Amino acid sequence: MSVSPLHLVQQRIADAATAAGTAAPRLLAVAKTRDADAVAALAEAMGARTPRAVGENYVQEAAGKIPALEALEIEWHLIGHLQSNKAAQAAMLFDWVQTVDRAKLVPLLAAARPPHLPPLQLLLQVNIDDESSKHGCRPDAVPALADLVAAQPRLALRGLMAIPAPQADDAARRPAFAAMRALFEALRSRHPGVDTLSMGMSDDLEAAIAEGATMVRVGTALFGPRG
Numbered sequence: 001m002s003v004s005p006l007h008l009v010q011q012r013i014a015d016a017a018t019a020a021g022t023a024a025p026r027l028l029a030v031a032k033t034r035d036a037d038a039v040a041a042l043a044e045a046m047g048a049r050t051p052r053a054v055g056e057n058y059v060q061e062a063a064g065k066i067p068a069l070e071a072l073e074i075e076w077h078l079i080g081h082l083q084s085n086k087a088a089q090a091a092m093l094f095d096w097v098q099t100v101d102r103a104k105l106v107p108l109l110a111a112a113r114p115p116h117l118p119p120l121q122l123l124l125q126v127n128i129d130d131e132s133s134k135h136g137c138r139p140d141a142v143p144a145l146a147d148l149v150a151a152q153p154r155l156a157l158r159g160l161m162a163i164p165a166p167q168a169d170d171a172a173r174r175p176a177f178a179a180m181r182a183l184f185e186a187l188r189s190r191h192p193g194v195d196t197l198s199m200g201m202s203d204d205l206e207a208a209i210a211e212g213a214t215m216v217r218v219g220t221a222l223f224g225p226r227g
């Protein structure tokens with residue numbers, strides 16, 4: 001009997017959560033480069049138990065898929081770098097934006113969030129260990145950026161996101177995730193509505209869950225290698 005990739009990923013998540021003694025984190029299916037049919041098939045397999053969460057990296061790519069899949073009631077997350085000139089479009093298309101990393105984006109997202117939609121759910125992307133990467137704010141910039149978001153009624157501050165530099169094994173992966181967990185706890189003591197720590201991907205979700213991830217973002221392990 002064959003086991004689907006979705007079941008394997010759900011089992012890895014459940015096993016890691018059991019090992020860590022925590023509740024299983026949410027699964028965000030990362031759909032970059034996958035066509036609408038592939039996303040629809042996966043969303044259907046995910047079932048309707050929890051809101052089905054799907055992540056996209058590019059606003060332009062998502063603009064084609066999101067309207068085409070409207071009937072599936074997917075919760076859409078932007079997980080790619082957000083350019084300022086795409087902020088207004090992102091605020092109209094997505095339910096969540098996980099990559100807020102600079103103050104300039106905050107008023108742009110707030111102003112463009114349509115009044116008939118719920119507040120846009122936001123995570124701050126933190127550059128936790130990769131100083132060469134352009135994306136993500138410095139850890140010490142989190143409190144001020146969080147306060148800016150929290151002051152906007154059209155935006156809801158939900159937590160933090162990170163993409164740590166790749167490492168060879170779980171022992172080497174854990175320090176960056178642990179540092180994120182510490183930042184997350186500090187943020188939560190200032191902003192009680194914060195509940196989401198988005199970290200861990202196909203190769204490192206176990207280490208992320210061991211350090212307290214509440215959402216893992218998985219592409220390759222669900223859809224196969226990207227072409």
Ligand SMILES: *Cc1c(COP(=O)(O)O)cnc(C)c1O
Nearest residue numbers: 030079201202217218219220221
């Ligand atoms: C592509 C991507 C993922 C998923 O990575 P996989 O290794 O394919 O699971 C997660 N998060 C972000 C921000 C990504 O760009």
